[in-house]
Each structure stands twice: as structure tokens, then as C-alpha cells.
Amino acid sequence: MRVTAHEASLTQRHLWRSAREAIPIxxxxxxxxxxxxxxxxxxxxxxxxxxxxxxxxxxxxxxRRTAPLLTTLDVCGPDGDADSVWQRLATExxxxxxxxxxxxxxxHDLRARLLDVPLWKSLGLDxxxxxxxxxxxxxxxxxxxxxxxxxxPGWCAYKVKLADPGDLSILRELRRQTDAPFLIDxxxxxxxxxxxxxxxxxxxLDVRLIEQPYPRADxxxxxxxxxxxxxxxxxxxxxxxxxxxxxxxDAFHGIxxxxxxxxxxxxxxxxxxxxxxxxxxxxxxxxxxxxAGVSATAHxxxxxxxxxxxxxxxxxxxTGHGLSLDATGHVALPDRPGSGYHPDATAHGWYVHHVPAExxxxxxxxxxxxxxATPGVGHPQxxxxxxxxxxxxxxxxxxxxxxxxxxxPPAGHDLPDQRPGRARRLYGxxxxxxVRGTGAGSxxxxxxxxxxxxxGAETVWGHVPDTALGFYRKHRFDVxxxxxxxxxxxxxxxxxxxxx
Numbered sequence: 001m002r003v004t005a006h007e008a009s010l011t012q013r014h015l016w017r018s019a020r021e022a023i024p025i026x027x028x029x030x031x032x033x034x035x036x037x038x039x040x041x042x043x044x045x046x047x048x049x050x051x052x053x054x055x056x057x058x059x060x061x062x063x064r065r066t067a068p069l070l071t072t073l074d075v076c077g078p079d080g081d082a083d084s085v086w087q088r089l090a091t092e093x094x095x096x097x098x099x100x101x102x103x104x105x106x107x108h109d110l111r112a113r114l115l116d117v118p119l120w121k122s123l124g125l126d127x128x129x130x131x132x133x134x135x136x137x138x139x140x141x142x143x144x145x146x147x148x149x150x151x152x153p154g155w156c157a158y159k160v161k162l163a164d165p166g167d168l169s170i171l172r173e174l175r176r177q178t179d180a181p182f183l184i185d186x187x188x189x190x191x192x193x194x195x196x197x198x199x200x201x202x203x204x205l206d207v208r209l210i211e212q213p214y215p216r217a218d219x220x221x222x223x224x225x226x227x228x229x230x231x232x233x234x235x236x237x238x239x240x241x242x243x244x245x246x247x248x249x250d251a252f253h254g255i256x257x258x259x260x261x262x263x264x265x266x267x268x269x270x271x272x273x274x275x276x277x278x279x280x281x282x283x284x285x286x287x288x289x290x291x292a293g294v295s296a297t298a299h300x301x302x303x304x305x306x307x308x309x310x311x312x313x314x315x316x317x318x319t320g321h322g323l324s325l326d327a328t329g330h331v332a333l334p335d336r337p338g339s340g341y342h343p344d345a346t347a348h349g350w351y352v353h354h355v356p357a358e359x360x361x362x363x364x365x366x367x368x369x370x371x372x373a374t375p376g377v378g379h380p381q382x383x384x385x386x387x388x389x390x391x392x393x394x395x396x397x398x399x400x401x402x403x404x405x406x407x408x409p410p411a412g413h414d415l416p417d418q419r420p421g422r423a424r425r426l427y428g429x430x431x432x433x434x435v436r437g438t439g440a441g442s443x444x445x446x447x448x449x450x451x452x453x454x455x456g457a458e459t460v461w462g463h464v465p466d467t468a469l470g471f472y473r474k475h476r477f478d479v480x481x482x483x484x485x486x487x488x489x490x491x492x493x494x495x496x497x498x499x500x
Contacts, residue, residue: 003070003106004388005063005450006030007056007443008043008290009351011316014148016288017139018161019189023047026288027351029059029099030319030343033106035075040110041341042102043293045260052261054098060446062096064453064499066103071456075111082108086266097240097263098287104264105296105339113338119299120333123269128302131331132156133310134183139163142173149177152313154328157208159183159308165213166194171205181206183306186213188237192221196228203230209281209306211256212236222251232281242271245278254281256308259297260289272303286311290349295322296339298331307331317349348396351440352447355398357382360389360428363401367430379427381405388451392431392440400431400440402448409461413480413494418459424452426462445475453499461496469493 008028016023027046032039049055053062069092074080086104093100112122120128134157137148149158162170162184171182182205186195190213202210210233214221225233232253239248239255241262248255255275259268268284275282283306286294291312301307312318313325322341324332334340345353357379381387384406392400407425409415415423426448431441452460463486464472469479472495483491 001033001035001070001073001075001110003063003067003103003454004032004034004354005060005447005454006032006350006354007352007447008292008319008349010288010290010318010349012288012314013316014138014140014314016314018185018187019139019163020187023288027056028289028293029056029063029102030290030292031063031102031106033075033103033110035110035114038110038113040106040108040113040338041292041343042105042107042109042264042296043260043289044098044102045287045289045293047098047287052098053096056443057446059096059099060450062093062099063450066092066099067453067456067499070103070454073107075107076114080111082111082266086264090263098260101260101262101264102293104266105259105293108265109296109338109341116337118333118337119296119339120302123265123299125299126302128299128333131298131301131307131333133307133325133329133331134159135310135329136308136314137161137174142170145170146173146177149174152327152329153178155180156329157181157183157306159185159211161185161187163189164194165190165202166198168198168201168205171202171207175205179206181208183207183209183211185211185236188212188215190214192225196225199229199231207231209234209283211283212238219247219251226251226253234281234283236285239271242267242274245271245274249275249278249280252280254283254305256283256285257304258285258287259300260287260293265296265300268297269300269303272300276303281305283308285309290315290319291322292319292341292343295334295341298323298333299339301331315349317347319347319349320344346396350393350396352390352392352443355389355391355401357387357389357403359398360391360401360403363391363398363432364428364430367401367432379403379405381407386455388448388455390444390448390451392435392444394435394440399435400444402429402444403427404448404452404455404460409459409494409496413461413496415459415461415480415496422456422458424455424457424460426460429462429464429468441471442475449497449499457499459496459498461494463492464495465490465492469495
């Protein structure tokens, strides 16, 4: 099995705000697992990075660390049982739930596609029917939030972010626009002194569900609220894994399960089944993610009381085609194997993606300071199966490029503990002037390192000019020896770095 990585940059139609934060752009890592010419997909968001260890650098490093294990997996082999594979991955990634989830989802998706069945069937579930999602309204002024609702009339329920449960002006304004029930979300930001007195009025405004009103640590307040609230209260941030289920069953009426937060489809499915056995209210939700991730989540929709997968409708850009929502929130799963997600290389959500050789070379010819190149003439290994070409993208247009060739360092540049055949040469790293200083080069380089590691490389090396040395040193590359004069390109330095 071959695993690779991409990056996406997601913006929403409206700036997303909650009681906790405002999110202008979400970066995500999309994992692709390929076997026998078939690919499955998973996604990990750069979201609440301190809490979930989900910063981009950390997630890439975790992917590189799991590379030796990933090369041994065969999802349809005798050791390909989903639970045992998840346990092996979880042992490697004890503190990285999002990366674990991306890998688990990609492997489930791949397994279903290899079996040529939809994901719900490969998971042993009944076909999901009559799925409808709630519509989420981010925090804003009452007038702006009412405008968001008017853009999406007729949904079965509206999930409303509130900064203060005692300020009912927002809900009253929204109630003038719809008769649909409200689900309100505190994102850990409310105080009992404000919520408890407001409960009768919230009930009168047809609030049907309260989600995570208090911080995760406030278990006593949560239990007290459960005893007196006329409105069911469900856990979100308080439920992160099956280990939290007992405490949540004691303190809440139900749980919101998000596969990315839970560590993948495998534990999410176990949590939902256990919650149903206990009679808990169940919701299935998502993080800020693209169709690459949430399309798999929707296949669990038949197990829950409430479905919250409207993220693809909230996005201004996406990475491809998967589950779809009609004008009133009815969910349609694609009529394709696996999750049904189909990547679209032209979609504007991609930030770093794999491209053909000629497109990578075209970027280099446009980049300032690049060595002269003859159109149509590339590298001898451009089409080799082990070669990878990456591009940084801006609204679907290539603005940076890098290539990886299966090539050991040249004679005279022996590296410590370097095994033959376990190196990748980084070639032609370049970005256009318009994206210099935006992070596009860093995204290209970290993705290249991860792709190299996932392909079995232990070292990445290359020749870089004097002007680029600071950039490579910042990314922990070492410089070996003095400058070399490369024909037609001037003085360059040999740099190298372990993929670990």
C-alpha cells in the first residue's frame, strides 16, 4: 500500500465565529491511501491545535513517523481487520487523534472501494435513509445571523452559536424567520449563572438541544444542569474517545460524535453503538473539513438522532465531490464505492497537490532566478513511478513547484547511516514572486518531506543557491561542504535532512 499527503486551504462563505474563536481559513492535510490502483481518502484539520496536537508541522511529523508501519498494511489481507489495524495505528499515534482519524478513514474508504461497495456496507451498517442535516449559523450580529438563515430557508433544524445564553435577542430574531427547531451551542463558553435562569425562555423559543455549554472540566456543573434542564444537553468537547463515555452518560443526555476528534471511523462507530445501547441522544458532527473527510462521516448517519454535516454547504471552496446537500439539507450519498468522494484537481480548495511533470516545470520557468530551461525538456526521471511532482496552488493556479526523484546523494556526499536507495532528491523548488512570504514554500517543503517519508525515504537532499540557505536551515536542513558551481546555475550548496 502506498500512502501520500496533500494540503488544502479552506475558506467559508461567511467568517466562522463561535464563543471560542473566529476561523478565517482552515488548513487541512488530506491523506490518500492507494492499493492496486485504487485510492481511499481521509482528512485532518489544523484546528484547536494546542488541544488536539493538530498544527500542520506536528501532523506532518506524525505522518512521517508512521511511515514504516503504513508500508506494511494491506487492508484486504489476513491482517487487514479494521479494529486491529486501528489499534496498531493508535499505538503509534497516542496523542494525534486527527492524523489517526485521517489514516483510519482513508483505510476504511480504500477497503470499501477495493470491495466495490459503499462505505456503510463495508462497515456492516444498513443503508442510511432520509438523512437531513441541521444548518449551522456562526456567531454574528442578530441581523447578520438572520440573513444567514434567510439564505438557507426550510432546513429541518438550525444549529446556532451563542456567546451568551442569557442574551435572547439573537434567537428571537431568528425565530421570526423560521418555525424550525433550534439547537444551540456554547462551545464551552457559558456560565451557569447565565444559562440556568434562561432555560424557561430557551424552551419557549423551541430550543430542542443544548450542546456543550460548559468547559470540559466542569463535570459537576454539567451534572447539575442535566438534573434541572427541560432541554436535553449533549456533550461535544467532553466526549473525545470511548474512554469518556461513562462520564458523559452521567453528566449529559447525549453525545456529539465527530470522527476526526474521536480518532477515526472505527472508534466513532463503537461510540455511537455504545451510546444507543445506553439510550443516549446521538449527534454526528464534523470539524472544519472538506468533502474529503465529511463524505465518510455521513455514512454513519443512519445511527444518529441528529446529523450535522453541513460543512460542505458552508464552504466557499472545496477539494472535490462527495456527499451533497439540497436546498433544505437533505443529504445524498454519492452512488460510488467507498465514501464516494472524488477529488477534483481543479477545485480551489487545494493548497499543495500532486501534478504532472510538465506543470511543475512550467512553474519553474516562470519563477525568478530559475535556471534557463528548454520548453518540453525536463528531467530524465520525470515519468519514473517513484517520482513525485508537487505544486502549491492559489485558486487552482500553480504558483510553486517541487519534485522528488529516487536518487542517492552524489559521490563525496556520504551521509551518516544513509542506506542505499533510501534517499530522495529535492529538485527545482521554486515559488512565484506573488506568493513569496505567504507560507507557500514552507507548505511545499513540509509536504515534500512527508511524501518522501511515506515513500520509504530516510533522507531528502538537494542543491540550493546561497539566497535559499536561510530558508532550508529554518526547516532543519544541514549544509554539507562548501559551494559547488552547477553548470548554468551558479554556486549552490548541498543540503540534506532526515525525514524523521
